Amino acid sequence: MSIPDLPALHALGPAQQPRYPDAAAVDAAVARLRTFPPLVFAGECDDLTTKIGAVARGEAFLLQGGDCAETFVGVTADNVRNKLRVLLQMAVVLTYAASVPVVKVGRLAGQYAKPRSSDLETREGVTLPAYRGDAVNGYDFTADARVPDPQRLVEVYHASAATLNLVRAFVTGGYADLRQVHAWNTDFVKESPVGQRYEAMANDIERALTFMQAIGADPDEFHRVDFHSSHEALVLEYEHALTRIDSRTQLPYDVSGHFVWIGERTRQLDGAHVELMRHIRNPIGVKLGPTTAPDDALALAERLNPDNIPGRLTFITRFGAGRIRDGLPELVEKVTAAGVEVAWVCDPMHGNTFEASSGFKTRRFDDVIEEVQGFFDVHRSLGTWPGGVHVELTGDDVTECVGGGEELAEIDLSHRYESVCDPRLNRVQSLELAFLVAEMLRKA
Ligand SMILES: O=C[C@H](O)[C@H](O)COP(=O)(O)O
Ligand SMILES: C=C(OP(=O)(O)O)C(=O)O
Numbered sequence: 001m002s003i004p005d006l007p008a009l010h011a012l013g014p015a016q017q018p019r020y021p022d023a024a025a026v027d028a029a030v031a032r033l034r035t036f037p038p039l040v041f042a043g044e045c046d047d048l049t050t051k052i053g054a055v056a057r058g059e060a061f062l063l064q065g066g067d068c069a070e071t072f073v074g075v076t077a078d079n080v081r082n083k084l085r086v087l088l089q090m091a092v093v094l095t096y097a098a099s100v101p102v103v104k105v106g107r108l109a110g111q112y113a114k115p116r117s118s119d120l121e122t123r124e125g126v127t128l129p130a131y132r133g134d135a136v137n138g139y140d141f142t143a144d145a146r147v148p149d150p151q152r153l154v155e156v157y158h159a160s161a162a163t164l165n166l167v168r169a170f171v172t173g174g175y176a177d178l179r180q181v182h183a184w185n186t187d188f189v190k191e192s193p194v195g196q197r198y199e200a201m202a203n204d205i206e207r208a209l210t211f212m213q214a215i216g217a218d219p220d221e222f223h224r225v226d227f228h229s230s231h232e233a234l235v236l237e238y239e240h241a242l243t244r245i246d247s248r249t250q251l252p253y254d255v256s257g258h259f260v261w262i263g264e265r266t267r268q269l270d271g272a273h274v275e276l277m278r279h280i281r282n283p284i285g286v287k288l289g290p291t292t293a294p295d296d297a298l299a300l301a302e303r304l305n306p307d308n309i310p311g312r313l314t315f316i317t318r319f320g321a322g323r324i325r326d327g328l329p330e331l332v333e334k335v336t337a338a339g340v341e342v343a344w345v346c347d348p349m350h351g352n353t354f355e356a357s358s359g360f361k362t363r364r365f366d367d368v369i370e371e372v373q374g375f376f377d378v379h380r381s382l383g384t385w386p387g388g389v390h391v392e393l394t395g396d397d398v399t400e401c402v403g404g405g406e407e408l409a410e411i412d413l414s415h416r417y418e419s420v421c422d423p424r425l426n427r428v429q430s431l432e433l434a435f436l437v438a439e440m441l442r443k444a
């Protein structure tokens, strides 16, 4: 089954694509991308498929998180380290408090393209094309910045390579060593109640590690962690140029990231994104919103994972706190009854966005938790496994989502709102979420 070429994909009328004004410049950027080495290896993607297979069987839990939209200026050592640090802290909370292996996947090193609900943005009477992520156009509200520029795809590659290089150094070079469990709990978070709770847990872990060392156990897993990259596979030029034939197996992989997902707005069964993704061998996800008919999900599973390989397909549901308890059961029931192998993951962010009176896009921490609780309750009542969470978060002290232990109010949003797209949980809120999810997991 050969990979369709780009014109064949475009003939399917893909949604959410940039409208580039200069076709020759697009060809040049794609030609350049095709010469670049892979960002990830096929064997690493296979390892992740195996791990997500354990999630699908109810033997592991997936933690997937990072920015809604990465930015080129955000590729700094501090920024990448802070994101990694909060994910490591969350993972250790989930692993320790719930005694479940945690599969760690960052929404990073490639998360640069955004689908939008509107093609246009209007500010104070001026209307311009919407910002579609640094992969496509600039965030500045000027006509020039908003013109899609294919050279940005080349920059996505370099930004992703730099990020991944740093992440690999952190996770293998000692920073992710479990004995650093205290060192991750620094600055503002350490002083917060949840930071104190983490500190107490870290003391327990340290004692357990000391004991294990005393009896001669010093497993490699203490020194390094497995960490994988992921992003939404949105811009076809980029994902196609990075789809390569693996020399070991002669099979195609999208080597732009370990795990790629199809968004809620681009999951049309006969659409170009499904067509490209069904050819690649990476572990993949599909976002499923509240209007998903169970038959659509079954058809997607049949098309994207015809051999029903565990770990190949993850359904990431994003219903919203108010709809999950009514909407999710039928979907899970029918998919399960059909014998479909899938990992179920909850995105408690995208169904809970609203505009604050000040104009900022925000989410309530309580809605996020309520959706995760609904997800756990539905799976518990059906006897299926709530396999993971997919969250938008940052390692910084931003003010983008309201609520949480710090009780951020709408009036606080302007203090430090830095997201260029959707509101993210800050580090304190992320850690709070991890403790709450760990409790739900323990009960599951
Ligand atoms: O991240 C997801 C989408 O890109 C985002 O929720 C769309 O936001 P919009 O409704 O502001 O376009
Ligand atoms: C665009 C996103 O989500 P969805 O496709 O679920 O709206 C996202 O994850 O940023």
Ligand SMILES: [Mn+2]
Pocket (backbone or CB within 6 Å): 068, 069, 350, 392, 421, 422
């Ligand atoms: Mn988002």
